[in-house]
Amino acid sequence: MLLESMTSAEVQTALTEGRRDVVVPCGAVEQHGRHLPLDVDAVHAERLAKEVAERLGTALVAPTIRVGVSPHHMSFPGTISLQSATFEAVYTDYCRSLAAHGFRTILCFSAHGGNFAPLAEMAERLDERVGPECRVIVFSDLHGLVEVWRSAVVDAGGDPDHVGGHADIAESSVYSYLRPGAVRTDQLARGYTGPVDDEVLQRLFTGGIRALSDTGVMGDPHGLSDAIGELCVQRVADMIAAHFTDRMQAGPRES
Numbered sequence: 001m002l003l004e005s006m007t008s009a010e011v012q013t014a015l016t017e018g019r020r021d022v023v024v025p026c027g028a029v030e031q032h033g034r035h036l037p038l039d040v041d042a043v044h045a046e047r048l049a050k051e052v053a054e055r056l057g058t059a060l061v062a063p064t065i066r067v068g069v070s071p072h073h074m075s076f077p078g079t080i081s082l083q084s085a086t087f088e089a090v091y092t093d094y095c096r097s098l099a100a101h102g103f104r105t106i107l108c109f110s111a112h113g114g115n116f117a118p119l120a121e122m123a124e125r126l127d128e129r130v131g132p133e134c135r136v137i138v139f140s141d142l143h144g145l146v147e148v149w150r151s152a153v154v155d156a157g158g159d160p161d162h163v164g165g166h167a168d169i170a171e172s173s174v175y176s177y178l179r180p181g182a183v184r185t186d187q188l189a190r191g192y193t194g195p196v197d198d199e200v201l202q203r204l205f206t207g208g209i210r211a212l213s214d215t216g217v218m219g220d221p222h223g224l225s226d227a228i229g230e231l232c233v234q235r236v237a238d239m240i241a242a243h244f245t246d247r248m249q250a251g252p253r254e255s
């Protein structure tokens, strides 16, 4: 299922057998508070891609685009950020390469909030660039993702007020579940815990995260658990897979 772990001949066989859908995940390498490493979104994206591909049945998984658009986290050391134009160029080259080999549906999503708007904005252009035989479908519902986190946190016994969208109880739980022992649990600190609406997101993406939170956290990681993390991964994968299935069934060029 993982394209980069297959041989070229195995990819050819998969294509010949009609496996022509491919998931292209993207993440980020950016600060996630004092308690999480920089690769949270990259690790999360890779796992979600596998889960989504399993739900779709025959889709393959392209290598995760690990670095994303993170200018709002640059005031914290270690963050690496692509310009939107670079990010679009990378996605374009991934999609064109995959289309050239005969993939017919390219399914793109992000595990990093800062990539959602650039992805939505480039979706139509990507779709044009891969030619008429192929189409690009993008998942870009950031509010939907945060709402799914909130309901998963409630159902797994956590405090929904600790959900804030970045290094919070949901994302910290996801990392704890995916990388056992890697959360610095002696370094947990809360961040911005007010409502996360469009205005707050606007402040985050234009003013940088320090304008909202000294700790680099949106929400509060306290109460994190592997059970919450597992449920968040499963439900977000369900949501993304359902979106892709809907759009694939909606017919050609309906991305």
Ligand SMILES: [Zn+2]
Pocket: 032, 040, 041, 111, 112, 113, 166, 167, 171
């Ligand atoms: Zn993150």
